Amino acid sequence: GLPGISGMKGEKGDAAFIYRSAFSVGLTGRTPYSNVPIKFTKIFYNEQNHYDETTGKFRCIFPGMYYFGYHLTVYLADVKVSLYKKAKAVLFTYDQFQINNVDQASGSVLLHLEAGEEVWLQVYGEKENNGVYADNINDSTFMGFLLYPDMDPH
Amino acid sequence: GLPGISGMKGEKGDAAFIYRSAFSVGLTGRTPYSNVPIKFTKIFYNEQNHYDETTGKFRCIFPGMYYFGYHLTVYLADVKVSLYKKAKAVLFTYDQFQINNVDQASGSVLLHLEAGEEVWLQVYGEKENNGVYADNINDSTFMGFLLYPDMDPH
């Protein structure tokens, strides 16, 4: 007899952009506690829920290189903050306050993370270093996003 | 008869970088008007022309998650600005000016946009809140870029 008909065409290949992880959050109007993770609870973007607003920590699910950044309103006191990766402060920002001179302080960094590693922002020092401020028309914000996921081995 | 020949190989998967949208712009030396979109007309990058320098607005063509950021020189007056998405102010930055103390204020955020939605920067309040400044050796800038395009449904 005749040969059978051709087999079906194969499936389309996988798309490249399957790894996504990003958050963008802000303070909601009260001075954060010192020496513990700052809890940002105003959510601009947190689709994958890798940022936990109950702890203030971002948790890495997809290993790779991430961008982290923050912008802080400096009001009533100086601002000293650190970006923590695991238990270690890796980036430090200091801005002094003077009366009638509200300021803005910001920082950003690229970090490679393994799955399970956490990143957060924290005031270091005591009350006199905790001028991080926000209200409904003054934001203090924190964000992060996966930029280069680690390569698949296959 | 013999089996038919194999089906054709499937199509190649989607590349990640087929959707591109980014702009990076600066003020060109005059204080912007208050309460209307700031028109940044110094162009660092606007290859896709999704930022319109005649209106000061970025218009989303590819739905997805975007980064937006700005850096403002604070001179002669305080600075109060908002980042608008559609008709709503979503991010607020305030920096006070004092004589002999030029400052820098910045902000950034991640936002999901639908096609057609517009984003821009605007001074809120009146003259006393419009210290946004630029000249040929002092920049005030605005940028945005598509980070994670929405997945194709197919």
Add this chain to the structure above:
Amino acid sequence: GLPGISGMKGEKGDAAFIYRSAFSVGLTGRTPYSNVPIKFTKIFYNEQNHYDETTGKFRCIFPGMYYFGYHLTVYLADVKVSLYKKAKAVLFTYDQFQINNVDQASGSVLLHLEAGEEVWLQVYGEKENNGVYADNINDSTFMGFLLYPDMDPH
């Protein structure tokens, strides 16, 4: 005869992340020289080694559109810096210092680079404009990353 077997699944789509180029660096505690590239030698990320800590310059290997940003601690003197692309200053940041008022100044921009083009940060002006500062708990940082590699022609 029977139908042939199905074709093979298509190849995975092109990943954007086959082209990778990023660095994130900080000052290590001494005021940089004026009018030459600032040498940042605290390395947060430089996996591809496209940033050269012996010169302070990033060198483009993969043509495309890059993000560059910096955050500077302003202490003891005013800060005037420029971001250079090749021999040309393309972005300018100025922040005045006043006693007891440490400040933070930042800038960022998107630039298209050809292979071989270099980008760096430089203090312009003399000593009185060189308040860029860092110590072990105060960072001044610089970063860049490839966002949209130029399309392959094929």
